[in-house]
Amino acid sequence: MNPEPTAVDTVIDAVSAVFMVVGALMSLAAAVGLLRFPDLLSRMHAATKPQVLGLFLLLASIGLQMRTWWVWPVLLVAWIFQLLTVPVSAHMVGRAGYRTKHLHRELLSSDELEAVVQKAAAKASREDASDGGRPD
Amino acid sequence: MSRRRISLRQELPLLVWLVIVWAALWQDFSPGNLLFGAILAVAVARMFYLPPVDLSGRFNILHAVPFALSFMGKVVAASFQVMYLAAVRGPTVTNAVVAVPLRSHEDLMVTATGHVISLIPGSLVVEVDRSTSTLYLHGLNLSTPEDVEKLRREVRDIEAGLIRIMGTRQELDAIRQEAAA
Numbered sequence: 596m597n598p599e600p601t602a603v604d605t606v607i608d609a610v611s612a613v614f615m616v617v618g619a620l621m622s623l624a625a626a627v628g629l630l631r632f633p634d635l636l637s638r639m640h641a642a643t644k645p646q647v648l649g650l651f652l653l654l655a656s657i658g659l660q661m662r663t664w665w666v667w668p669v670l671l672v673a674w675i676f677q678l679l680t681v682p683v684s685a686h687m688v689g690r691a692g693y694r695t696k697h698l699h700r701e702l703l704s705s706d707e708l709e710a711v712v713q714k715a716a717a718k719a720s721r722e723d724a725s726d727g728g729r730p731d
Numbered sequence: 732m733s734r735r736r737i738s739l740r741q742e743l744p745l746l747v748w749l750v751i752v753w754a755a756l757w758q759d760f761s762p763g764n765l766l767f768g769a770i771l772a773v774a775v776a777r778m779f780y781l782p783p784v785d786l787s788g789r790f791n792i793l794h795a796v797p798f799a800l801s802f803m804g805k806v807v808a809a810s811f812q813v814m815y816l817a818a819v820r821g822p823t824v825t826n827a828v829v830a831v832p833l834r835s836h837e838d839l840m841v842t843a844t845g846h847v848i849s850l851i852p853g854s855l856v857v858e859v860d861r862s863t864s865t866l867y868l869h870g871l872n873l874s875t876p877e878d879v880e881k882l883r884r885e886v887r888d889i890e891a892g893l894i895r896i897m898g899t900r901q902e903l904d905a906i907r908q909e910a911a912a
Contacts, residue, residue: 621810628817636855636869637826641817644852648810668755682849686856689869693828693857704874707830708858708867 611656618656621649634699635692643685650677741786746772784839787899794895801892802847809852816872827873828857831886833864835894835902841866843897844890854882 628641753768
């Protein structure tokens, strides 16, 4: 590290500062969304999604500040694992939330899954009533 | 072993990925470390046997790069939109659960489409019907039928993009015919 900052250093510092502030802003958005949104499913949007961008920006600013290319593969792997796991956890919580009716139906403008679920439930109860066994 | 064996060529993307993770975690891409990682990758893939993923055998990098860029663009735009909704609309936001029938019946393609649409803020997969390959999405801030139609078109576009990158030949032909019509 030379004591005299060059123009490149200034640009990198500025870019990573912007990235860090915006990344932190995404965490703030998640917190605000958790408090303000009315039901579980809309809270899932706030809790999981802005972090895809937020984590990317924070990892990118770490990478810019470290100044060694060895650190980039680790950051990339960390981000990719986040990308792989976020939708799965969001799906599992969302699915459980929908099935246990942790949502406000009056806030849905349309629900194309409800009819399917009811049809399946009716079919299952009919089969239970007729022979009590599983047909397949 | 009761399951069918998979060829080394089919397993190769998994092995390469494991070696990259190994080297990235050690932060050491020297040949010796890569070789040891490769030995470990083969051992792990042999010992912890997973159901093989059916890859189509094609991967179009020319479509993948613009797709990744437009994906990041959508993530940025939608993140700020969710932030705006959280701050301004809050408790009065109107949502919808939308059924989107996909073209492809490949597990990998349905999973990839679900992942991409889940990563873009404002939509999340609630339920998957594997037999008809239909995704049921929960969309944030959808109040009119036009909004619902827009989300459905967006998901179908994402699927088309993924098919152009790594779909099978038949799916690609179907996309081309659809685009021509």
